[in-house]
Amino acid sequence: MPTDTSSFVIKIVDHEDNQFTHQKTILECLEQHKINVHYHCREGFCGACRTKLLNGQIDYVTDPLAYIDDDEFLPCCSVPLSNIEIKVEY
Ligand code: FES
Numbered sequence: 001m002p003t004d005t006s007s008f009v010i011k012i013v014d015h016e017d018n019q020f021t022h023q024k025t026i027l028e029c030l031e032q033h034k035i036n037v038h039y040h041c042r043e044g045f046c047g048a049c050r051t052k053l054l055n056g057q058i059d060y061v062t063d064p065l066a067y068i069d070d071d072e073f074l075p076c077c078s079v080p081l082s083n084i085e086i087k088v089e090y
Contacts, residue, residue: 008080013054013087025061026075030088037075037088044077051075056084 008020010029023029027049030037040048047066051073058078066074075086 008056009083010080011055011083011085013085015088020080024079026058026078026080026084026086030075035088039076042076044074047074049074049076051089052087054085054087057081058084 010018010020010026012018012030012035015035018029018033018035020026020029023032027037027039027042037051038048040046042049044060044062044064045066047068050066050068052071053073054071057080058073059081060074060078062077064074064077068074
């Protein structure tokens with residue numbers, strides 16, 4: 001897990017950019033900025049939070065067990081490794 005993720009920007013299609021500032025996960029960052037993402041388990045099991053990753057890299061803080069497509073990731077258990085661009089389904 002990266003030790004400093006404070007300088008990364010989360011660019012969201014059709015939404016303003018957000019700075020990732022020491023939240024535990026990308027989901028917590030989105031919630032802090034009042035961006036609604038579907039979720040249930042918050043631990044990588046259910047897949048409810050599946051989100052498209054269009055650009056950039058993420059890393060998982062816990063191993064995800066839910067099925068996801070190659071262009072998706074689970075924000076509930078991940079952090080950015082670079083600036084990222086995502087598409088959130090509302
Ligand atoms: S909320 Fe269940 S996998 Fe993310």
